[in-house]
Amino acid sequence: MAKIPRKSRAKKRxxxxxxxxxxxxxxxxxxxxxxxxxxxxxxxxxxxxxxVADGQAKALLIxxxxxxxxTAQEAYLRGRALLAVRRIQDDARRGRKSxxxxxxxxxxxxxxxxxxxxxxxxxx
Numbered sequence: 747m748a749k750i751p752r753k754s755r756a757k758k759r760x761x762x763x764x765x766x767x768x769x770x771x772x773x774x775x776x777x778x779x780x781x782x783x784x785x786x787x788x789x790x791x792x793x794x795x796x797x798v799a800d801g802q803a804k805a806l807l808i809x810x811x812x813x814x815x816x817t818a819q820e821a822y823l824r825g826r827a828l829l830a831v832r833r834i835q836d837d838a839r840r841g842r843k844s845x846x847x848x849x850x851x852x853x854x855x856x857x858x859x860x861x862x863x864x865x866x867x868x869x870x
Contacts, residue, residue, distance in 0.1 A: 773807065775799040 773795045778785050788795060789809045797805040810818045846854075 772796045772798050772803075775804075 771793060773785055773788065775797065778797065785795070785807070789807060792809050792811060794809065795807040796803045797807055808818060808822070
């Protein structure tokens with residue numbers, strides 16, 4: 747059985763990026779290539795693994811117990827969208843955009859719609 751490294755002392759970064767995965771949750775490209783059976787055993791524990799190449803996290807290996815890959819991918823995409831919305835909201839709060847009045851918000855919306863309609867009419 748593969749030796750699983752001790753947990754790293756990962757810290758949450760203040761930049762909004764998630765903390766690095768625990769060392770035991772990492773799998774190298776070489777491990778995946780040379781000992782795939784051991785990687786499958788680790789995935790059977792129903793925890794995601796981080797695929798690492800050249801010391802950098804490159805991908806996630808996510809167990810799909812029921813075999814429904816399409817639903818798992820949809821959940822992943824929804825999660826990414828939620829994270830993007832959270833980043834936009836955080837940026838707005840830092841930029842004081844959340845202090846806009848309703849009139850200012852409506853003005854920005856009207857301008858954006860006008861720009862889109864101008865763009866659409868010029869491409870026709």
